[in-house]
Amino acid sequence: MLYREAGQFKTSYRSDQAIFPIVQDRWFMWGLIAFGFLVLPLFANQYLYTEVLIPVLILSLAAIGLNILTGYCGQLSLGTGGFMAVGAYASYNLLLRLPDTNLIVVFLFGGLMAMLVGVLFGIPSLRIKGFYLAVATLASQFFLEWVFARVKWFTNYAPSGSVAVANLDLFGFPIQTPQQKYLFVLAVVVVLGFAAKNLVRGRIGRMWMAMRDMDIAAEIIGIRPLHAKLSAFAVSSFYIGVAGALWAFLRLGSWEPLAFDINRSFQILFMVIIGGLGSILGSFLGAAFIVLIPIFLNQAPGLLGVPLSTAMISHLEFMIFGVMIVFFLIVEPHGFARLWAIAKEKLRLWPFPY
């Protein structure tokens, strides 16, 4: 009975158009954001920041990016890692060559470069679909990996191929401790998260979904496939590029192209599938799940007094992900986000079954 919309009559289309039309959802959202900014920093330790919070937030952003392309617009991509790398190396090179650039501009630049490359590699999607497009994006992944490993200019001729950034700051405020990094990432993710939510609820989001659900019918209502697909590639790659730059700068600090290999692409894809295709919330849930499960598997057996070998843990990890992915693909393609929606539906009626 706590979670009720009874009595909340929407008296205008404006209130029906709100991001979270149900008051409890709205409070929950603002509460969560306030908690993230004000309460968490009071007790979080370095481990929580660097192993949990920062990775979940940054990978959520990448998952939102892929979800826009795959979940909303229906274009399967295996090139996420490559586009993250574009964001990371573009940002790195801007900062390297113009060291005084504002950090926000640096990340924006990473996003914009990834967007450019994303649109370029999105062009085949106008001719090919499904499996063939997936293979084409896979090719772009390998191509981009190769470029960053071989074209030494991008890594500033570092002999090891590994590059690093340090002593970052924003308007003179240092972004160096885990807490500072976390707060910065949180702010970026909140802003871009809301922006994505806005986008998918409006004209452009409907355009993408129309393309996903039935491209012929989309055309007859005046949607140009070119426009719909390439805009999805553009926005998606922007998000992924920013996520890649954040990952390199604020999670890794120093990195090599391997950080953005095909495994990264699959990791983000699994987040989207498990969290929920076509859901912004799902992108967060999926990222949290995939980051937390290995940590949980590492800690739980020890706490329970059943020590597991590292090899066993990584086997378990694969098995759990495998089972989850098969489960969600077959039973519930809308992932955790959908399960959450069903739970809310039940909660709304509780304690009456109907």
Add this chain to the structure above:
Amino acid sequence: MRAPAASDIAAGEVLLSLENVSLSFGGVRAIRDVSFDIKKGEVRAIIGPNGAGKTSMLNVINGFYQPQQGRITFKGRTRSTMRPYDAARGGIARTFQNVALFKGMSALDNIMAGRTLRMRRGLLWQLLRVGPALKEEIEHRERVEEIIDFLEIQAIRKVLVARLPYGLQKRVELGRALAMEPDLLLLDEPMAGMNLEEKEDMSRFIVDVNEHYGTTIALIEHDMGVVMDLSDRVVVLDHGVKIADATPDEVKRDQNVIDAYLGVAH
């Protein structure tokens, strides 16, 4: 639904004309040298036995198929080739014989999608969804709500269309086409597979759209009773050939038409 503009064609004048249109798929000659026109404000029925080429005709009109021969003039402009989105831009909307809705979207979003061409605000405004972007969204929502009221589907606006029964899906699809505020509305068997009550509702909607909003309608329908009631003029196709073009009453008495339909149960 749209305020008439000065450039618009007056009621009763030719809105769309097809001259000597032929379309074939390999060896199959779906349309053979067919000419007819549709006048502004009328309900024009296209009938014929199965496989006569009716759907192909609509596909030619809205740019899905490019005819091998013939000229098509819409609103005074003769065109050579055209993509479906150009047709949409020009003011042609349609529904499909087998419902073609966006299955993963709610009824409301499906109809809102029909407003795509009429919405202007770009990506940056959409990201922020404040000021002009929100205002635009709400204005269009209001228009869409009018359509939802008109089609009496208020109760299902937030339901995913995949979960709706067939009859309601057809209604939502009509709603999406109406949301485009078209000059010419192409309806491919809007009542196929419906029960009597649903057919009556659908007929009423079609009449209302035509009378109240002045929308020109091209209607493919197998139910002769419906055709007689709704249409002003009827084109009859058989094996891709036009065999009659007249008022419903005349068509009913036409010997060629009777022969074409003989042995074909409808």
